[in-house]
Amino acid sequence: MNRERTKILVVDDEEIVRESLSGWLANDGWALGVAEDGAKAVEKLKAEPYSILLVDMKMPGMDGLQVLAQAKKLQPELAVVIMTAFATVETAVQAMKEGAYDYLVKPFDPEELSMMIEKIAGQQELVRENTLLRKAIKREFHFHDFVSKSPAMQGVFELAKAAARSSSTILILGESGTGKEVMARSIHAESPRAEGPFVAVSCAALTETLLESELFGHEKGSFTGATARRKGKFELAHQGTLFLDEVGDISPKLQLDLLRVLEDRKFFRIGGSEALEVDVRIVAATNRDLKKAVAEGHFREDLYYRLNVIPLQLPPLRERKEDIPLLVEHFLEQLGAEQGRKLEGVSGEAMALLLSHNWPGNIRELRNVLERGLVVCAGKVIQVPELGLHPGAAPTPAVEASGALSLEEVEKRHIAFVLGQLGGNVSQAARQLGIDRATLYNKIKKYGLRRPEGEEP
Amino acid sequence: MICLWWLDDQEPDEMAMEHARGQLEKVYATDVVRAARGGLPATAFDPRRNQTSSAELVRWLAGQKPPEAERVVGVLGADLFIPVLTFVFGEAQLGGTAAVVSTARLHLPGTRLVEARLAKECVHELGHTFGLRHCQDGRCAMSRSASVIEVDTKAAELCRDCRERVAEARERKP
Numbered sequence: 001m002n003r004e005r006t007k008i009l010v011v012d013d014e015e016i017v018r019e020s021l022s023g024w025l026a027n028d029g030w031a032l033g034v035a036e037d038g039a040k041a042v043e044k045l046k047a048e049p050y051s052i053l054l055v056d057m058k059m060p061g062m063d064g065l066q067v068l069a070q071a072k073k074l075q076p077e078l079a080v081v082i083m084t085a086f087a088t089v090e091t092a093v094q095a096m097k098e099g100a101y102d103y104l105v106k107p108f109d110p111e112e113l114s115m116m117i118e119k120i121a122g123q124q125e126l127v128r129e130n131t132l133l134r135k136a137i138k139r140e141f142h143f144h145d146f147v148s149k150s151p152a153m154q155g156v157f158e159l160a161k162a163a164a165r166s167s168s169t170i171l172i173l174g175e176s177g178t179g180k181e182v183m184a185r186s187i188h189a190e191s192p193r194a195e196g197p198f199v200a201v202s203c204a205a206l207t208e209t210l211l212e213s214e215l216f217g218h219e220k221g222s223f224t225g226a227t228a229r230r231k232g233k234f235e236l237a238h239q240g241t242l243f244l245d246e247v248g249d250i251s252p253k254l255q256l257d258l259l260r261v262l263e264d265r266k267f268f269r270i271g272g273s274e275a276l277e278v279d280v281r282i283v284a285a286t287n288r289d290l291k292k293a294v295a296e297g298h299f300r301e302d303l304y305y306r307l308n309v310i311p312l313q314l315p316p317l318r319e320r321k322e323d324i325p326l327l328v329e330h331f332l333e334q335l336g337a338e339q340g341r342k343l344e345g346v347s348g349e350a351m352a353l354l355l356s357h358n359w360p361g362n363i364r365e366l367r368n369v370l371e372r373g374l375v376v377c378a379g380k381v382i383q384v385p386e387l388g389l390h391p392g393a394a395p396t397p398a399v400e401a402s403g404a405l406s407l408e409e410v411e412k413r414h415i416a417f418v419l420g421q422l423g424g425n426v427s428q429a430a431r432q433l434g435i436d437r438a439t440l441y442n443k444i445k446k447y448g449l450r451r452p453e454g455e456e457p
Numbered sequence: 458m459i460c461l462w463w464l465d466d467q468e469p470d471e472m473a474m475e476h477a478r479g480q481l482e483k484v485y486a487t488d489v490v491r492a493a494r495g496g497l498p499a500t501a502f503d504p505r506r507n508q509t510s511s512a513e514l515v516r517w518l519a520g521q522k523p524p525e526a527e528r529v530v531g532v533l534g535a536d537l538f539i540p541v542l543t544f545v546f547g548e549a550q551l552g553g554t555a556a557v558v559s560t561a562r563l564h565l566p567g568t569r570l571v572e573a574r575l576a577k578e579c580v581h582e583l584g585h586t587f588g589l590r591h592c593q594d595g596r597c598a599m600s601r602s603a604s605v606i607e608v609d610t611k612a613a614e615l616c617r618d619c620r621e622r623v624a625e626a627r628e629r630k631p
Contacts, residue, residue: 020539111603
């Protein structure tokens with residue numbers, strides 16, 4: 001134990017007590033400060049941090065309890081020991097209620113004093129070590145906003161770090177909610193382009209024409225509504241990173257356009273005749289099986305190979321459940337800071353439930369569940385009901401076997417069921433239902449199904 | 458030369474005092490001269506506590522030290538105290554010239570443990586006069602002892618680091 005790190009402040013109005021006590025403690029190697037009254041002690045506490053405060057109960061001006069109250073405000077971690085000449089149960093109880101660590105009756109047994117100081121210093125050392133270790137663990141298990149200790153993710157971090165340094169195109173694969181955009185941003189932040197722009201485009205959100213204009217820009221008058229020249233995302237991302245989300249959803253024409261840019265690093269604005277050259281690192285992402293899409297003829301093979309230079313596969317949360325406790329701590333800290341509320345964690349039962357859940361919506365779903373828990377939590381620890389997950393609820397069939405339902409009603413109920421099972425994730429639901437997203441959106445609209453929270457745009 | 462004085466009216470424990478003298482000579486490599494001294498300041502005794510103030514005795518001893526002596530260690534049978542503690546085995550001026558040790562709590566009836574304990578405490582308090590603070594090495598005589606168990610656990614010798622510090626202190630103030 002580094003004794004010089006433990007600084008003790010001795011506060012007593014009697015000089016002889018201050019001298020003999022500080023002399024005894026100094027011989028033990030502790031760092032010391034002395035103050036002759038409460039006001040001077042408070043000044044010292046304002047000026048520098050102390051580990052232990054030994055304060056006399058009866059002093060003219062501020063008494064020991066008043067010093068204790070001030071000290072706890074200034075340095076909440078400080079261990080305060082009240083020294084008193086007359087031990088009464090009342091004073092002792094009062095001191096402890098006010099937050100004192102302990103009290104000593106003067107004169108005290110030397111062994112009692114030594115052991116108490118050793119004990120406090122030992123505990124504080126443990127707290128310090130714990131804090132340092134937590135920080136070290138965080139450093140080790142973090143890759144920017146990612147937290148993971150699973151071997152699979154550690155491998156992804158390593159690859160992502162190496163890939164970030166290069167200028168190669170990166171293809172991020174993973175289910176919805178696994179953090180593909182967060183990974184793209186992390187790669188950008190880790191890359192030599194970190195100072196440049198990070199521009200994200202969701203390829204599935206726009207129609208072919210809009211997406212084309214969004215990516216490449218347009219000249220004034222190139223189409224109806226093009227009232228002014230507009231720069232596209234490629235230009236905006238110059239010397240930075242362009243993130244093409246849901247790249248598996250783009251049309252054959254745009255696949256070809258994109259392929260050309262990737263090959264030549266040149267493109268034309270819509271309606272433009274000037275070839276524009278940009279320095280852009282492409283990070284693409286998709287939750288689709290691109291290989292399968294290539295095999296089925298939905299995705300250009302040449303574009304696939306252009307994009308798939310460095311593939312990064314983000315595992316779904318159900319395959320790295322060992323990360324859940326770490327993620328819970330991370331998100332509670334992050335959400336707590338956002339919402340100005342600090343919680344101690346989740347109860348043992350709640351953690352067991354989080355570990356047993358299948359997480360179809362992956363990390364995004366976990367974050368949403370914890371956000372809900374944080375908001376509704378009545379105490380300091382989130383309990384099972386506050387998570388809003390239903391423990392042990394077996395999936396109920398979408399459609400009751402009995403009853404004469406119309407085909408439309410069966411479809412409506414089945415879509416609602418699948419969406420509910422997948423946390424409202426339209427992409428996954430569309431895949432599971434074997435229809436495309438646009439069709440699913442149309443059906444959601446037709447049947448008036450509400451899009452649950454946490455769904456992808 | 459170091460003075461080892463018996464300060465009490467009662468007869469000293471000759472064997473214990475002689476053992477302490479021999480040990481101090483060995484550890485501090487200098488002559489240790491024994492004598493009996495009276496005339497303690499009356500104010501040192503606190504009748505309310507029925508104990509003697511170690512701080513007062515140390516101050517008084519420092520004033521009594523013969524000029525030719527390097528240090529002075531007083532030993533007495535009376536129980537010693539400092540104001541905040543119930544008792545002390547001894548006290549010394551940190552980096553000064555005087556130290557005091559009490560045998561009051563070093564006796565264990567039916568044993569001669571007092572000999573070894575007194576020698577250890579004399580080596581310990583004298584160490585403080587060379588500027589040594591408590592040592593983290595539990596075997597070293599300079600390790601803290603707030604109970605006789607801790608006194609019995611340690612040796613009557615200084616660890617290497619403490620020996621070196623004593624030599625450095627002597628070089629600074631020959």
